[in-house]
Amino acid sequence: MNGRLTEAVVLAAGEGRRLRPLTTFQPKPMLPVANRPVVEYVLDALFESGIERVVVVVGHRADRIQSHLSATYPDADIEFVHQDTRLGSGHALLLAEELVTGPFVVCNGDNVVDADIVLKALERFSTTDSVATIAVAESDTPEEYGVVVEDNGRIADIDEHAVDSEGYLVNAGVYVFDDAVFEALRRTPPHDGETRLPDVIHYLDGHVTSVLVNGGWLDPSHPWGLLSVTETLLARRHDDAVAASARVHERALLGDHVVVGDDCDVGPGAVVSGGSCLQNNVSVGANSVIERSILSTDARIGAGVVLRDSVVGPGATVGDGVVSPGGRADVILEGRLYTDRRLGSIIGDRAEVGANVTLTPGSRVGAEAVVGAGTVLHGDVRERVEVTH
Numbered sequence: 001m002n003g004r005l006t007e008a009v010v011l012a013a014g015e016g017r018r019l020r021p022l023t024t025f026q027p028k029p030m031l032p033v034a035n036r037p038v039v040e041y042v043l044d045a046l047f048e049s050g051i052e053r054v055v056v057v058v059g060h061r062a063d064r065i066q067s068h069l070s071a072t073y074p075d076a077d078i079e080f081v082h083q084d085t086r087l088g089s090g091h092a093l094l095l096a097e098e099l100v101t102g103p104f105v106v107c108n109g110d111n112v113v114d115a116d117i118v119l120k121a122l123e124r125f126s127t128t129d130s131v132a133t134i135a136v137a138e139s140d141t142p143e144e145y146g147v148v149v150e151d152n153g154r155i156a157d158i159d160e161h162a163v164d165s166e167g168y169l170v171n172a173g174v175y176v177f178d179d180a181v182f183e184a185l186r187r188t189p190p191h192d193g194e195t196r197l198p199d200v201i202h203y204l205d206g207h208v209t210s211v212l213v214n215g216g217w218l219d220p221s222h223p224w225g226l227l228s229v230t231e232t233l234l235a236r237r238h239d240d241a242v243a244a245s246a247r248v249h250e251r252a253l254l255g256d257h258v259v260v261g262d263d264c265d266v267g268p269g270a271v272v273s274g275g276s277c278l279q280n281n282v283s284v285g286a287n288s289v290i291e292r293s294i295l296s297t298d299a300r301i302g303a304g305v306v307l308r309d310s311v312v313g314p315g316a317t318v319g320d321g322v323v324s325p326g327g328r329a330d331v332i333l334e335g336r337l338y339t340d341r342r343l344g345s346i347i348g349d350r351a352e353v354g355a356n357v358t359l360t361p362g363s364r365v366g367a368e369a370v371v372g373a374g375t376v377l378h379g380d381v382r383e384r385v386e387v388t389h
Contacts, residue, residue, distance in 0.1 A: 004050070004126075005050075005051070005102075005103050005104060005105060005122060005125075005126075005176065006050065006051060006052040006053060007051065007052070007053045007054075007055070007100045007101070007102070007104040007105070008046045008051045008053070008054050008055070008104055008105035008106065008107060009054070009055045009056075009057065009093060009096045009099075009100060009104060009105070009106045009107075010039070010042055010043065010046075010054055010055070010056045010057065010106075010107050010108075010109045011057050011089050011092050011093065011106065011107070011108050011109055011197075012027065012029040012039055012056055012057060012058055012059075012065055012109030012110065013057050013058055013059025013060065013062075013082075013083040013086075013092050014027070014028055014029075014059065014060065014086075014089075014109075014110060015027070015028065015059075015060040015086065016028025016031070016060075016110065016221075017333075017334050018221060018222055018223075018333040018334055019031065019220075019221070019222070019223060019226065020348075020364075020366075021313065021346065021348030021349070021351075021364060021365070021366045021367045021383060022223070022226075022311060022313055022346060022348065022349075023060070024348060024349060024366070024367040024383060025061065025314075025349050025367060026061055026064050026314075026349075027058075027059075027060045027061040027062070027064055027065055028060075028110045028221075029042075029065060029109040029110045030061070030064050030065060030068065031220065031226060032230075032277065032279060032294065032296065033112060033218075033220055033226065033229045033230045033233055034230050034233035034234050034237070034259060034277060035259045035261055035277050035279055037068065038109070038110055038111070038112055038220060039056075039065060039068075039069065039109045039110070040072065041112045041113065041114070042107050042108075042109055042111070042112075042113055043069065043073060043076075043078075044115075045107075045113045045114050045115045045117065045118050046105065046107065046115075046118060047073075047076065048115035048118075049105075049115045049118040049119050049122065051105060051118075052077060053077040053078075053079075054076070054077070054078050054079075055078075055079050055080075055081060055096045055099045055100060056069065056078060056079070056080050056081075056109070057080075057081050057082075057083055057092040057093070057095055057096060058080055058081070058082055058083070059082065059083040059084070059086065059092070062080070062082055065080075065109075066080050079099055081095045081096055081099065082095075083095055086194070087190075087193070087194055087195060088190065088191075088193075088194030088195040088196050088197070089108075089194075089195075089196055089197040089198075090185050090188055090194075090195035090196055090197040090199065090200060091185075091194070091195045092197075093106060093181070093182075093185065093197055094182060094185050094186070094195075097182045100179070101179065102178070102179060103125065103176060103177065103178045103179070104176070104177060104179075105118060105121070105122070105174070105175070105176055106174070106175040106176075106177060106197070107173060107174050107175075108173030108174075110220070110221065111172070111173045111217060111218065111219050111220075111221075112217070112218040112219075112220065112229060112233070113172070113173070113174055113216055113217055113218075114216035116213070116216050117135055117172065117174050117213040117216045117217055118174060120135065120211045120213055121133050121134075121135045121174050121175070121176050121211050121213075122176060123211075124176075124209055124210075124211040125176035125209070128207070128209050129206070129207065130206060130207045130208060130209040131177070131178050131180055131181075131204050131205065131206030131207065131208065132175060132176065132177045132178070132181065132201065132204055132206075132208045132209070133175065133176040133208070133209045133210065133211060134171060134172075134174070134175050134201075134208065134209075134210050134211075135171075135172040135173070135174035135175070135210070135211055135212075135213045135217070136169045136170065136171060136172055136210045136211070136212055136213070137169070137170055137172040137212070137213055137214055137217045138169060138170075138212075138214055169210075169212070171198055172213055172217045173217075174213070174217075175197070180204065180205065180206075181200060181204065184200050184203040184204045184205070185197075185200050185203075187203045188200050188202075188203050218232060218233070222333065222338070222341075223311060223331075223343055223346050224309075224331075224341045224342055224343045226294065226311060227275070227292060227293070227294065227309060227311065227342070227343070228342075230275060230277055230294060231257070231274070231275035231292060234257040234258070234259060234274070234275055234277070235257050235274075235275075237257070237259075241257075241258060241259040241260065242254065242258075242259075242260045243260060243261050243262045243263075243264070243280075245262045245263050246260045246261065246262065246263065246264040246265075246266070246278075247264070247265045247266070248260065248264075248266045249266060249267055249268040249269075249270070250268075251268040251269055252266045252267065252268060252269065252270045252271070252272070252284075253270070253271045253272070254266070254272050255271070255272065255273035255274045255276075256274055257274040257275060258272050258273070258274065258275075258276050258277070258278075259276075259277045259278065260272070260278045261277075261278055261279045261280040261281075261282065261297075262280045262281070263280055263281045264278045264279075264280070264281065264282045264283070264284075265282075265283040265284070266278075266283075266284045267283075267284055267285050267286040267287075267288070267303070268286050268287070269286050269287035270284045270285065270286060270287060270288045270289070270290070271288075271289045271290070271291075272284065272290045273289075273290065273291045273292070274291075274292065275291070275292035275293075276290050276291065276292060276293050276294070276295075277293075277294045277295065278290075278295045279294075279295065279296050279297040279299075279314075280297045280298075281297055281298050282295045282296075282297070282298070282299045282300075282301070283299075283300050283301060284301045284305075285301055285302045285303035285304070285305065285320065286303045286304070287303055287304050288301055288302070288303060288304060288305040288306070288307075289305070289306045289307070289308075290305075290307050291306075291307070291308040291309075291326070292308060292309050292326070293307045293308065293309065293310045293311065293312070293344070294310075294311045294312065295307075295312045296311075296312055296313050296314040296315075296316070296349075297314045297315075298314055298315045299312045299313070299314065299315065299316050299317075299318070300316070300317045300318065301318045302317075302318055302319045302320035302321070302322065302355065303320045303321075304320055304321045305318055305319075305320065305321065305322045305323070306322070306323045306324065306325065307322075307324045307326075307344065307345075308324060308325055308326025308327075308344050309324075309326035309327070309342055309343055309344035309361075310324045310326065310344035310345045310346070310347070310359070311345075311346050311347070312347045313346075313347055313348045313349040313350070313351065313367065314349050314350070315349055315350040316347045316348065316349065316350060316351045316352070316353070316365075317351070317352045317353065318347065318353045319352075319353055319354045319355035319356070319357065319373065320355045320356070321355050321356040322353055322354075322355070322356065322357045322358075322359065323357075323358050323359070324344045324345040324358075324359040324363075325344065325358075325360075325361070326342070326343075326344035326361060327342070327344070327361045328340050328341060328342050328343075328361060329341060329343055329360075329361035329362030330362065331343060331362045341362070343361060343362050344359070344361055345359035345360075345361070345362075345363045345364065345365070345377075346363075346364040346365065347359075347364075347365045348364070348365055348366045348367035348368070348369065348383060349367040349368065350367060350368045351365045351366065351367060351368060351369045351370070351371075352369075352370045352371070353365060353371045354370075354371055354372050354373035354374070354375070355373045355374070356373055356374050357371050357372075357373065357374065357375045357376075357377060358375075358376045358377065359377050360376070360377060360378050362379075363377045363378060363379060363380065364379075364380045364381070365377070365380075365381045366380070366381050366382045366383030366384065366385065367383040367384070368383055368384045369381045369382065369383055369384060369385050369386065369387075370385075370386040370387070371386075371387055372386070372387060372388030372389050373389065374389040375387060375388065375389045376389075
């Protein structure tokens, strides 16, 4: 039987390429779901589970994560280590070797998890003779994750590139390891130049057990996932979601399951409906309709705008009369085709979308790009590029 664990490592160094252009200037763990960065849910889950010390491995836009977590958890024992080169999750964990002792928890910093998942993984590890425990979850799309092959609760394999799989259990990104994992990682061969943490199970000397977790694991790894995770979390809220400093016109309408952050301004006749988040200092013009969308800090939305199933990055400007009707689309991310996904448009940080533009489902506007007035946009606009009608 293993003893009580008090240390954890959070892997938060990834770039989040599938979420571009939203991750051009900010790391994936800092993307907001229900107006909180993803990584906050992870740290809350760890601290609520009795973890006393956390090592956070950072990389892409590391300063954003470090400054935010240091300010948000000023009294917590958090230490940061840098992964300067993208060499995989296994390599990221190796960087924390000198900072943890004995058995410890490992969490991906870009999935939403709750304390129940961490506690279940800890309990499973502590009541077995395993050298590692991995949380697994059910998924309708196992081909998008590491598919777990298990036998009576023991893990035999994790297929990171499953195409056709009868299994539906996937890696939920919460692990408990003893310190033998570091030597096993050194024996784990890289794949395409990266050492992947799930591959280490083949090189551990002992049994690897699993624990099934459902409900508390949510994955915002794709743009449509960012929206669906936000929608799910908002539906669970029961508190007042409109900040005291927000200005909502008496003729504006806010639906249920909406969050409005500090210093937002919602104009007359505007409708903000379920599954929508306005971060801080967002303005929404008169008679605009915001439905199941995320408007990031300092975004400016003009009058008569319709945004459905869309994400607007920090500091972006959307002109009067812009329509992003939402719906379903086929989307290519990092060279892979995803079919029939519910996604309106993605507008990157500080991009400008002119008046009366139509953004067809699945279209993306890169960070600091400009889309001229009256344009009907199909597909993507690269960052800092200007397109006109």
